[in-house]
Amino acid sequence: MRIAFISLMANAPWGGSEVLWSNTAAYALEQGHEVFFSAFEWPSPHANINKLIQKGAVSYFRPHPTLKTRLINKLYKAAKVSSPEVAAIKKFNPDVILFNQGGAYTLRYWPELLAFAKENAIPYHLICHSYNEVVTFAEKQQKFIVSIFEGAVKVFTVSLQQKAIIERQLAHSITNNIQVSNLLNLPAEYPIPFPATTIDVPQLACIGSLTILAKGQDILFEALSSKKWKDRPWQLNLFGTGPDLDYLKRLASFYRIDDKVKFRGHVANMAAIWAECHLLIVPSRIDSGPMVVAEAMICGRPVVSTRVGIVPEWITSGDTGYIAEGITSHALDQILEVAWNDRYNWQKIGQQASIFGKNKMAASPVELFLDQLLTAENL
Known part of the structure; x- marks a missing residue:
């Protein structure tokens, strides 16, 4: 043909x-x-x-x-x-x-x-x-x-x-x-063992193009800019490149969370990301996938995400991850609060996510x- x-x-x-x-x-x-x-x-x-x-x-x-x-x-x-x-x-x-x-x-x-x-x-x-x-x-x-x-x-x-x-x-x-x-972009072997780094200082991952219209990193920064989040120990790792890199750096500084936000660039090796990160956050406004949801789950990590694309088909809140009921900083703050209070269960939720994901993937x-x-x- x-x-x-x-x-x-x-x-x-x-x-x-x-x-x-x-x-x-x-x-x-x-x-x-x-x-x-x-x-x-x-x-x-x-x-x-x-x-x-x-x-x-x-x-x-x-x-x-x-x-x-x-x-x-x-x-x-x-x-x-x-x-x-x-x-x-x-x-x-x-x-x-x-x-x-x-x-x-x-x-x-x-x-x-x-x-x-x-x-x-x-x-x-x-x-x-x-x-x-x-x-x-x-x-x-x-x-x-x-x-x-x-x-x-x-x-x-x-x-x-x-x-x-x-x-x-x-x-x-x-x-x-x-x-x-x-x-999917998956490592040769999965799930990835849960990070040895302490969950008392969660390593959060946000993976995707730095294009705020679609990926919504700006509303995530706003959600994390309140006093309660600034007073908590966490690090947000942004993996990806894109046209809004300079804006997002300025925004992190504007919200005074730049000490907690690291721009890691493009990293193709999913195993390397999940060897150090405990949780994926997907704040997307527009996304038919996103593939990173499936990849993170199969690798054994829980996901916090807006209700876009495949997310309702893959995530059951509290079981395999957490879904925000709106694409706003307020909705993200609410679901991140739920996830934060549940953080000592993330390893178990990641295990459940991996079992579900491996059974679901084509x-x-x-x-x-x-x-x-x-x-x-x-x-």
Whole structure:
């Protein structure tokens, strides 16, 4: 089969939305399929992108929208000439296309790619990664998005909550939906033994891109800025990089918790993180996963999280972790207080979380996803 993977994530060279499609593309090449992919052009492509090219994938790198590129695209359209990306896909002549959306509705910004698939009767799938609960659409936009979803062979989503919110926003049932599992970053052996460092000074981890709009580290800092938290012994370790690093450093100083907050940068080794940290905190505003919840639980750590994405499917408050009933500093403060008072049970809760997580995680998400893309009854 000839499979085209079209990645539409534009705000960063790499992210959680890119893991499943890129690993599935690599696996497809190993199984003898032909693969094309397109993605936004960045000065330094991610290692997974370079590996796909080395394995023999056909590639196209899309320039970022600028005044110049918009003008050129208008000229292509006026002259009824295919854009370079459409021409590259047409030359590859795929049997099936996967549109990988960083959000839930990204394809609506690329009507020429959608039109190519429809006009050439090429079956296409959508995968929706992130979502935003407060998005609204005019009726014309809703109808266009619904037509995109209805035209897809399958619409893949990451969580049940994500699917429910998309259906509410569109006032439309997604009957062609399949829930997928993202590939997890796990150590060779798990669970990880509970840290030897004393729980009297809990080591708290917050893992993710330093992008406050999605990941919400700012409301976590606000929650921890009250006198009661300043008077308690704890350390918050932020693992990750991102555009809001300098702001978050200033915010920690503003709230006078900079002595308790450490910015650790990107650390890919989950075993190293959980060898020293007792608890994961996920203050996300927007997140369809987050994969770090599943990874922490499987590694044997309890999680405090806002109610986003897969969280309600993975965490039972007081049993395998703690869920905040709101995405505010007040709600985080309340659930962190519950967790703090329960801290001498974290090791036991982490053990329960690991048992639950190992039973729940998908055995071979990449193999399953490729099969779902290529199953004859779907095409």
